[in-house]
Each structure stands twice: as structure tokens, then as C-alpha cells.
Amino acid sequence: MTRAFLIECSGAIWSTIADHLTRTHGWDISLWTGAAADRDVVLARFRETHFVANTDAALDLGETAWPKAIVDALLLSRLSPVEGTAIRMMDRLDLAATFTHADRYAHFLDLVRTWAGALDHYHPDVVVFSNAPHVIFDYVLYALCQMRGIPTPMFERHGLPGWVFLQQSIEGPPLRGYSDAPLPAVYDKWLSVSMAGGKSAIPPNFQKKAARYKLNSGNASLFRALVFECSRAAYLFKRYGFAGPANSYLRSPRTGERASWLETEAARFAAIFRKRHLARVLARLTSLPLDNEPYVLLALHYQPERATLPMSGLYGDQLLVIDLLSRLLPPGWKLYVKEHPWQLQPFSRGEMCRNAAFYRRIAAHANVRLLPMAVDSAPLIAGAKAIATGTGSMGWQGLCLGIPALVFGAAWYRTCPGVFEIKSAQDIEMALATIASGGAAPSPKQIRCYLSMVAESCIPGVLEPDVEATGGLDLDRAATGMADALAATQH
Structure with a gap:
């Protein structure tokens, strides 16, 4: 029997996956973390499983069903490579810069x-993550598993909704061949569609999110943002009263536990005005692209998100990436930097990872041009x-147009022809020299053959059904396939 943890595994599809793992493959699900709303369903179907809500786990709330471990300097020294990343990940718990x-x-x-x-109490044979761990508690657990040699299979997706692939760690191994x-x-x-520069290269979760908030025409007005927030606050108060929403990760600076309804709403209303201020700061620092100016295009990632931490590692610090590129660009080249369209939207939590100094540090580089958010990305990509x-989708969109990519993280396409995987300053120097000489552009045939290999490596599946436009995907069949893929990792 395989003793297993299921971590950050939420929604009906994961109940079906777990059912297939236990009935067909003889797994024992000892511990499960998922959405708070899943608790009753999970415990009704898996009576011997201990369930913890993801948000409770992230905030380390409540008594555990197991004794806590003793932590000493030896253990912490072995965890020191991940400590800084874990602490920076805690931005997503931070209520109004108080953590x-x-x-x-x-x-x-x-x-x-x-x-x-x-881990000491349950002795799992495998710890399954729904995708790259990024809610801090799961990242700490992942690091402990890696240290102890416990397998950590997880699913990842590319830009085509309804398809996933299995990997053994955040870093891969990557798809090759x-x-x-x-x-x-x-x-x-x-x-x-991607080779034609269409929106299929835009992440499907962002496409769906933009459609949900009707943002395809640009940023929401202040009036609309305030109306939305008022209606949201009323709904949450009716459901939870003054207690914090059960699905909230936000930490109260007053109690160290989940932020109350009042604390949460006060922070969210303040954030609307803070992001509008940041948008004005950004606008004052931007300038339009110039004709015939050679440039490398860097599209900033939305933060906080797993695309940067943990999937980009130390390069999750986007200011570090900008500084490196600025210093190493060939003479006469510019670095064009464009903010993520979701970062300063009133419905996002983007204020957690941006301030005025962030944009001013970017603009301080003489060879860096901050672009207005309204500038169309398609011609920027084509001209770069x-x-x-x-790890962004814009790298793949560029490859589809024959534009090489410098990839600083664990992007699914990082072994594709035309990609330079960046680990050091020397990697950047070599990549830019090759690109300047014209010897790096991938051909359409290379892209097609690479994607054919990716297709052979993927199975039907979904990571986040609520935010992925999966169309006609048969979720029961997908769940069975995902369960079989997980079981195969233990043979």
C-alpha cells in the first residue's frame, strides 16, 4: 500500500483522482489539504484521511493531528537555500504591508x-502536489520532502487548456526532445493561432479572469471598482459575519491569525487607491517605443504568483533580472519593460509586490525603457x-514567431530550440552575442517538432477548473488518466 499526502488538491476532480488511486491502485491518503469548501466531501468519502484547509495550513492555524517536530540549527542549515524564497512568498499573506x-x-x-x-508522524511514501507549491506551507513541505528523498510528483500545464504533464519537482525534469x-x-x-500572433499564447487562466471581470477593453474605472468591492464586502459579511472568509490567506497583524472581515475590506479598499496611485507613477515614467531601435522585450510577471516564486527561483526578483540585462545588453540596444496587465487592476492583489520605488528603479537604467501599459504587445513581440x-507565455509566443527567448525560470518550453536557459551572467552574455549575430532564431519546423514531443508527453487534465477554460474536457476521464499517471510514478 502506498501512503500518500495530497497537497493543495481542490475541487471535484481531485476527489475523483483520489477515489481512483485508492480503489484501483491501493493508495492510502493519510493527509489531504484542499479548499475549505471541500472538507465535508473529502471526509465523507475518505473517512481515515486527515483534512486541512489550504488557507488554515498557509496561516498555520489550529491544532494539528500530529506532534510538531523539534527544529534545530542543523535542520535549518539544510533548509537555508529555501528560507529566503519562502519568506518572500509570504507577500501573498501580507495585509497592507504589515507582515x-x-x-x-x-x-x-x-x-x-x-x-x-x-512527515515524522505519517511516513508518506509520496507527497503529491497539484502543481508547483507556492502557498508557503506547501513549499516548506516540498523542501522537507526533497531533503528526505520523498517523491514529490506534481502536474504542470502549458498554454493549451485541458492538457497537463507530470513532473517530479519544480525544476522538472523538463520536457525534452x-x-x-x-x-x-x-x-x-x-x-x-500562436504563429499568427493570436491570443492563444495568452495564459488561459488570464483570458478567463479578464473575461469574468469584463476587462478586455482595459482597466476598470474607480466607480466600478468601488461598486464591485462594496458588493463583495456585503456578500462576505452576510456569509461570514465579522470573521475572516474561510478561503482567505490574509494574516491579521493584530492577532497573527486570519484577518477579520473588517481588516480585509479596509485593506482591499485602500489597495484600490494605492494601485491607482502606482498606475499614475508608472505612467509618468513610461515612454513610447522608437522606430528602428533594437531591443529585448521583458514582460513583467504578475506577482505574487508561482510563475516567479518558486518557479523562477532567485530570478523571481524581477529587478535583479532587469539589472543583469541592462548591464549586459549590446551597445545601442534597449531593454523594453512592460507591466503585466493584471498587476494594477483593482480586482488583483498586485499592490503586494509593487511600490513607487520599484518602477523608479527600473526607469533609472539609462538603457531601459518602461512602456505604457496600453501599448499593444503583439507588434512589440514581433519586433524584438x-x-x-x-516562465511567461510571451516567451512561447515569441518562439512561434521565430524570436529567440532568454528564460530565467522553469518555463514548460525552456528546452525548445531558440531558448537560452539563463543561470548566470555568462549565460546572458553568450545568449546575446549569439542573438546579435543572427544565429538563434528557431524555424517553424523546429517549433512544430518540439510541440509534437510535448503533445506526446501530455495527458488530458486540468489544474484549476474554476479559472481554466477547459471547454469540452471529460473531467472524469481526465481524473482517471491523472490518477494512473501518478500511480505509475511509484512503480
Whole structure:
């Protein structure tokens, strides 16, 4: 029997996956973390499983069903490579910039005690993550598993909704190789649209989110943002009263536990005005692209999100990436930097990872041009010498147009022809020299053969049904396939 944890596994599809794992493959699900709304369903179907809500786990709330581990200097020294990333990830818990470094470090220690204790108590054979761990508690657990040699399979997606692939860690191993096999029709259509510069290269979760908030025409007005927030506040108060919403990660600076309804709404209303202020700061620092100016295009990632932390590692610090590129660009080249369209939307939590100094530091580089958010990305991509990104879809969109990419993180396409994987300053120097000489552009045939290999490596599946436009995907069949893929990792 395989003893397993399911971590950050929410929604009906994961209940079906778990059911298939237990009935068909003999797994024992000892511990499960998921959405708070899933608790009753999970415990009704898996009576011996201990369930913890993701948000409770992230905030380390409540008593655990296991004794907490003793943490000493030896353990912390082995965890030191991940400590900084975990502390920076805590931006997503921060309520109005009140989570101090000292409090974050104390929270990190608490999470180590809790999740090292869980491993000591249950002795799992495998710890399954729905995708790259990024809600801090799961990242700490992942690091402990890696340290102990416990397998950590997780799913990842590319830009085509309804398809996923399995990997053994955040870093991979990456998809590699080429295939001359014909592309499946759905992949062929996706590639054709991407090569034409269409919106298929835009992440499907962002497409769906933009449609949900009717943002395809630009930023929401102040009036609309305030009306939305008022209606949201009324709904949450009716459902939860003065207690914080059960699905909230936000930490109260007053109690160290989940932020109350009043604290949360006060912070969200303040954030609307803060993001409008940041948008004005950004606008004052921007300038339009110039004709015939050679440039590398860097599209900033939305933060806080897993695309940067943990998937870009130390390059999750986008100011570090900008500084490196600025220093190493060939003479006469510019770095064009464009903010993510979701970062300063009133419905986002983008204020957690931006301030005025962030934009001023970018603009201070003489060879860096901050672009207005309204500038169309499609011609920018088509005219770039290269695309620089952590894990973003814009890198893939550029490759589809024959534009090379400098990839700083664990992007699904990072082994594709035309990609330079960046680990060091020397990698950037070599990549830019090759690109300047004209020897790096991928051909359409190379892209097609690479994508054919990717298609052969993927299975039907979904990571977040609520935010992925999966169309006609048969969720029960997908769940069975995902369960079989997980079970195969233990043979």
C-alpha cells in the first residue's frame, strides 16, 4: 500500500483522482489539504484521511493531528537555500504591508515544525502536489520532502487548456526532445493561432479572469471598482459575519491569525487607491517605443504568483533580472519593460509586490525603457531581438514567431530550440552575442517538432477548473488518466 499526502488538491476532480488511486491502485491518503469548501466531501468519502484547509495550513492555524517536530540549527542549515524564497512568498499573506521580516521568519519556523512533524508522524511514501507549491506551507513541505528523498510528483500545464504533464519537482525534469509525428488537431490549431500572433499564447487562466471581470477593453474605472468591492464586502459579511472568509490567506497583524472581515475590506479598499496611485507613477515614467531601435522585450510577471516564486527561483526578483540585462545588453540596444496587465487592476492583489520605488528603479537604467501599459504587445513581440521572461507565455509566443527567448525560470518550453536557459551572467552574455549575430532564431519546423514531443508527453487534465477554460474536457476521464499517471510514478 502506498501512503500518500495530497497537497493543495481542490475541487471535484481531485476527489475523483483520489477515489481512483485508492480503489484501483491501493493508495492510502493519510493527509489531504484542499479548499475549505471541500472538507465535508473529502471526509465523507475518505473517512481515515486527515483534512486541512489550504488557507488554515498557509496561516498555520489550529491544532494539528500530529506532534510538531523539534527544529534545530542543523535542520535549518539544510533548509537555508529555501528560507529566503519562502519568506518572500509570504507577500501573498501580507495585509497592507504589515507582515514584518521578523514575523515572517517566525512563521517559517512554525511551518517547518508543523510539516516536519507531519512527515515524522505519517511516513508518506509520496507527497503529491497539484502543481508547483507556492502557498508557503506547501513549499516548506516540498523542501522537507526533497531533503528526505520523498517523491514529490506534481502536474504542470502549458498554454493549451485541458492538457497537463507530470513532473517530479519544480525544476522538472523538463520536457525534452523532438518528434516527427503529426500534431494532434487541437495542438495544430493552437500552434497556427500562436504563429499568427493570436491570443492563444495568452495564459488561459488570464483570458478567463479578464473575461469574468469584463476587462478586455482595459482597466476598470474607480466607480466600478468601488461598486464591485462594496458588493463583495456585503456578500462576505452576510456569509461570514465579522470573521475572516474561510478561503482567505490574509494574516491579521493584530492577532497573527486570519484577518477579520473588517481588516480585509479596509485593506482591499485602500489597495484600490494605492494601485491607482502606482498606475499614475508608472505612467509618468513610461515612454513610447522608437522606430528602428533594437531591443529585448521583458514582460513583467504578475506577482505574487508561482510563475516567479518558486518557479523562477532567485530570478523571481524581477529587478535583479532587469539589472543583469541592462548591464549586459549590446551597445545601442534597449531593454523594453512592460507591466503585466493584471498587476494594477483593482480586482488583483498586485499592490503586494509593487511600490513607487520599484518602477523608479527600473526607469533609472539609462538603457531601459518602461512602456505604457496600453501599448499593444503583439507588434512589440514581433519586433524584438529577443524575449526575456521567467516562465511567461510571451516567451512561447515569441518562439512561434521565430524570436529567440532568454528564460530565467522553469518555463514548460525552456528546452525548445531558440531558448537560452539563463543561470548566470555568462549565460546572458553568450545568449546575446549569439542573438546579435543572427544565429538563434528557431524555424517553424523546429517549433512544430518540439510541440509534437510535448503533445506526446501530455495527458488530458486540468489544474484549476474554476479559472481554466477547459471547454469540452471529460473531467472524469481526465481524473482517471491523472490518477494512473501518478500511480505509475511509484512503480
